[in-house]
Amino acid sequence: MSDDTTIREVDGSRAADVLTVVHEAFADRPPLDPPATALQETVETVREALDAHGGLLVEHDGEPVGALLLEPRGRLLGLRRVGVLSSVRGLGVAAQMASRAREIAQDRGFTGLELEARVELPGTISFWRNLGYVEADRNGNRLTMLRMLPITQTLATAEETREFGEHLAERLGPGDLVILTGDLGAGKTTLTKGIGIGLGVRGDITSPTFVIARVHPSLSDGPPLVHVDAYRLGDTAELDDLDLDTDIDEAVTVVEWGEGLAEALSGDRLELSLKQAPDEQRTLTLTPVGPRWREFDLGSIGLVTSG
Ligand SMILES: Nc1ncnc2c1ncn2[C@@H]1O[C@H](COP(=O)(O)OP(=O)(O)OP(=O)(O)O)[C@@H](O)[C@H]1O
Ligand SMILES: [Mg+2]
Numbered sequence: 001m002s003d004d005t006t007i008r009e010v011d012g013s014r015a016a017d018v019l020t021v022v023h024e025a026f027a028d029r030p031p032l033d034p035p036a037t038a039l040q041e042t043v044e045t046v047r048e049a050l051d052a053h054g055g056l057l058v059e060h061d062g063e064p065v066g067a068l069l070l071e072p073r074g075r076l077l078g079l080r081r082v083g084v085l086s087s088v089r090g091l092g093v094a095a096q097m098a099s100r101a102r103e104i105a106q107d108r109g110f111t112g113l114e115l116e117a118r119v120e121l122p123g124t125i126s127f128w129r130n131l132g133y134v135e136a137d138r139n140g141n142r143l144t145m146l147r148m149l150p151i152t153q154t155l156a157t158a159e160e161t162r163e164f165g166e167h168l169a170e171r172l173g174p175g176d177l178v179i180l181t182g183d184l185g186a187g188k189t190t191l192t193k194g195i196g197i198g199l200g201v202r203g204d205i206t207s208p209t210f211v212i213a214r215v216h217p218s219l220s221d222g223p224p225l226v227h228v229d230a231y232r233l234g235d236t237a238e239l240d241d242l243d244l245d246t247d248i249d250e251a252v253t254v255v256e257w258g259e260g261l262a263e264a265l266s267g268d269r270l271e272l273s274l275k276q277a278p279d280e281q282r283t284l285t286l287t288p289v290g291p292r293w294r295e296f297d298l299g300s301i302g303l304v305t306s307g
Pocket of ligand 1: 155156157158159161182183184185186187188189190191207256280281282
């Protein structure tokens with residue numbers, strides 16, 4: 001954005017400017033049925049919303065051109081009335097608001113962000129999709145789009161990585177998919193071992209490099225662990241056709257090297273990326289994707305704390 005564009009968080013004192021943007025932006029859209037309720041907002045309703053939870057206002061050359069309202073929804077931060085004037089389209093105003101909203105969510109301890117988008121506006125939907133939002137729910141013509149925030153954790157030793165997997169396993173159930181990314185030796189199999197211990201499954205979990213996939217049945221009545229190494233797999237079709245002797249809807253599936261391949265298996269997944277430091281330390285980034293993880297809170301997992 002150019003230097004004469006500012007973005008700031010505002011309260012009810014800027015209700016008139018926010019309302020101007022919202023009305024103008026929403027009136028500018030193709031007619032929708034039912035119409036967007038944004039057009040019914042008044043200075044009073046906007047002021048009340050802004051005083052309660054705040055919002056964002058973008059100004060360009062001193063004129064209000066973009067706005068949104070913030071609304072806490074449990075652990076998620078909701079974005080409402082996201083509006084950008086057509087006169088500034090292409091300047092990245094919406095992207096700037098999205099990224100500021102994400103910072104606010106992170107700073108205030110929300111676990112993710114959520115918004116509603118109309119199915120009649122595919123451009124809007126693909127805008128949010130490109131920012132990592134996924135469809136979480138659908139109510140008539142209204143899509144709920146959700147983006148969970150990534151969580152970062154330092155894992156000082158292989159033991160801590162295993163322990164992390166063990167704690168993570170407490171949160172995993174039938175049908176869950178975990179995608180592990182990271183260089184050779186980053187610790188993907190080590191983490192999977194921990195998941196196997198946590199799930200209480202049979203068999204030693206080793207790198208399945210020469211078999212592509214291995215099924216570890218539960219020692220009790222829990223879900224089996226399907227451990228896949230997608231390193232040499234060509235495409236998702238192959239992953240679908242593994243012909244496992246197990247229904248992956250009934251299993252916890254962990255895919256090493258699954259990035260770009262395993263996503264198609266499920267709209268809900270945990271994306272884990274391991275980065276190797278020069279020493280033993282690893283940095284784990286965990287990104288929950290999809291409505292399954294809406295209530296996911298890593299803070300409650302009871303992680304190792306020495307990292
Ligand atoms: N903090 C750590 N977390 C995980 N592994 C660690 C850590 N520190 C050292 N290690 C060592 O690094 C190695 C990780 O090997 P592992 O097989 O888990 O990696 P991988 O990512 O599965 O590799 P590949 O790409 O070959 O499948 C192990 O020997 C482990 O003991
Ligand atoms: Mg491995």
